[in-house]
């Protein structure tokens with residue numbers, strides 16, 4: 001187990017800056033997930049922690065010691081790759097034992113360490129098989145086993161489940177959570193899949209464009225995003241966004257107009273900056289409902305585009321007259337009849353963003 005500090009780390013390839021001034025503290029034993037869209041720099045950051053990529057700007061400290069120039073093999077970290085990276089001509093046992101064999105550990109120690117990892121990963125019966133005789137999930141378990149036997153201070157996972165089908169991914173996610181609980185080792189995990197990140201992370205680090213947009217607990221980020229990117233990236237279906245004009249500002253409320261081209265909405269809000277004239281509302285599907293009473297001022301007229309019935313929940317996709325898409329989560333059966341409908345927002349669930357995408361918070 002080790003804690004990790006990333007201090008003012010930047011990285012460029014030629015003229016292209018891929019990471020800008022990254023600062024992050026990872027506590028010993030924490031499960032941290034770097035998540036973000038393709039190309040945001042998350043793998044580069046992980047590879048810099050592993051030592052596979054140089055870190056010329058800033059400091060990476062492992063248990064307080066700067067490791068920027070420490071050889072990857074000497075950092076006490078073990079990496080698990082998406083591609084498994086197993087030796088095809090070696091058995092599962094030999095693959096898992098490889099680093100110990102290279103370090104000339106006694107045979108009995110190797111057998112004991114590989115046996116222990118195999119038991120944790122339920123691989124005991126597969127140890128004599130070669131990678132070609134294993135399923136994707138089994139191969140990934142061998143790759144994880146190979147990391148476990150090295151008893152690293154930090155595990156680094158680079159999209160390890162991306163090659164697996166959906167069912168197996170869900171199963172392996174549960175296994176990784178159990179593995180972390182059992183070993184208690186610091187784990188850093190990279191994925192572009194926000195659901196995977198939400199389910200695994202103690203701390204989720206949302207990245208975009210080479211910078212950390214926000215980090216915190218998964219639910220903390222879901223409920224209280226700092227900006228429109230984080231708000232839109234986390235959650236499925238995505239948060240809805242609706243543009244509006246600020247009509248009036250009072251001490252404890254604001255009145256918004258032009259929602260969906262027409263409607264008005266009053267929101268509780270303290271100390272709103274009167275210079276702001278335009279905002280964007282962020283509303284999750286659970287804070288919108290199909291409305292019965294069309295006379296109220298805060299009701300938005302919409303048109304049903306299509307309906308997804310998933311059994312336990314129904315998502316009604318509606319379009320506002322402005323063309324903005326609004327997805328309503330409903331436990332009720334399908335919206336029947338005319339596609340014309342009315343929707344109502346729950347003011348307590350509405351977040352506000354400025355035109356620059358930054359969150360506007362009530363004081």
Ligand SMILES: Nc1ncnc2c1ncn2[C@@H]1O[C@H](COP(=O)(O)OP(=O)(O)OP(=O)(O)O)[C@@H](O)[C@H]1O
Nearest residue numbers: 013016018036037038039040041042043044045192
């Ligand atoms: N060796 C390299 N030379 C030049 N550019 C690179 C190199 N490696 C990565 N990049 C660029 O750096 C950026 C960040 O890459 P990185 O692999 O860290 O992204 P990522 O967030 O992990 O994306 P993905 O999920 O697609 O793997 C990308 O724009 C990529 O094209």
